[in-house]
């Protein structure tokens with residue numbers, strides 16, 4: 001706050017400095033004007049790229065016309081100062097685009113077959129730049145290439161001004177979608193036993209639907225589903241059955257989808273013949289040769305992305321004569337959700353491919369949503385005296401489950417979901433790998449609330465728990481306390 005008076009010598013010096021600066025700049029300005037008025041009009045470099053699916057890599061751009069014709073993810077070249085114009089044609093009805101971050105170049109979002117987008121920019125600096133599709137996972141499975149710009153960087157502020165980072169890359173959280181629906185599959189939603197019948201042909205219809213669903217309180221997420229729930233419907237056939245499987249991809253979908261059933265003996269478990277574009281339908285048949293409880297899932301690249309977003313289910317192939325009868329059957333599957341935002345964030349959460357590759361999920365879920373099976377609507381319910389069977393599978397895509405029921409012991413574990421080996425008996429916790437399943441059975445002797453968990457219990461705090469209520473008379477000879485039940489300590 002001292003010496004605020006202007007020194008007249010300094011004022012004079014600054015004025016002289018400005019004058020010198022203007023004199024120095026003037027000739028440069030004139031030179032630029034002269035240049036632009038010559039006959040050398042700027043060169044326009046034009047490229048056309050078309051999206052292509054099902055090649056190697058599974059999603060890519062292919063050059064159309066000129067030197068890049070037919071080349072997958074071609075190198076595009078230009079000289080400094082050129083105007084670059086890139087036309088992108090959607091070769092399929094899947095959501096794509098093309099971006100080059102450094103030039104803020106974007107084709108616009110394309111989701112119709114043959115839809116075109118154009119982006120144009122000035123190649124104002126030399127270097128190697130990446131063009132890519134910004135649809136989740138598309139870049140990672142192959143939709144990217146190089147733009148190589150050669151020449152000298154022009155000096156001055158012209159380049160510096162354009163080097164601002166792209167704001168489009170900053171993570172933001174949209175508000176939770178008010179139209180989000182429940183995607184939770186009710187664990188009581190189990191088809192009736194096949195029982196003792198002859199093999200037959202069974203037709204199965206499944207539809208891949210992309211649904212904005214409720215992930216947690218105040219949080220929504222864009223799920224991929226079979227028939228609008230996670231997991232998809234449980235399928236139930238018997239060994240020797242021929243299954244005619246029809247897969248539709250809903251017209252509202254932005255991604256292709258497919259199905260690989262682990263009960264299939266044949267290429268890709270069916271995935272090779274069911275890569276299905278939005279609005280299309282595919283079909284194949286298979287014979288159930290091996291009894292067992294099998295995972296099915298979408299197998300469209302990035303496969304882990306489609307699984308993480310909810311595309312998995314179980315198919316039970318009953319052995320000849322069927323399974324022994326029980327009182328209650330339930331259907332549960334475990335999965336991981338990889339959101340860009342931390343666990344507990346409110347809003348519409350985005351999928352993070354990077355977290356998926358790091359196997360670092362924010363949420364763990366039974367039947368699709370955080371704590372879903374602890375709610376009154378979706379909790380498992382049985383009576384004291386019942387025998388309970390749980391068909392349990394892990395969609396994953398990455399984490400192995402240590403499946404456990406707090407306060408119960410599995411009387412029988414059909415380890416690895418093998419229905420032909422003798423079951424293990426008297427088991428506390430059983431391992432279920434991604435793409436694997438188990439069938440567990442136990443009797444309910446004592447009333448109360450039993451908590452279903454993965455005994456990697458940190459996951460409980462990331463949304464992974466379910467309740468099984470057993471109603472009925474006390475059994476003091478088995479379990480008895482004079483104290484009051486606490487909600488803590490399970």
Ligand code: CU
Nearest residue numbers: 096133135138
């Ligand atoms: Cu794409």
Ligand code: CU
Nearest residue numbers: 257258298306
């Ligand atoms: Cu899919």
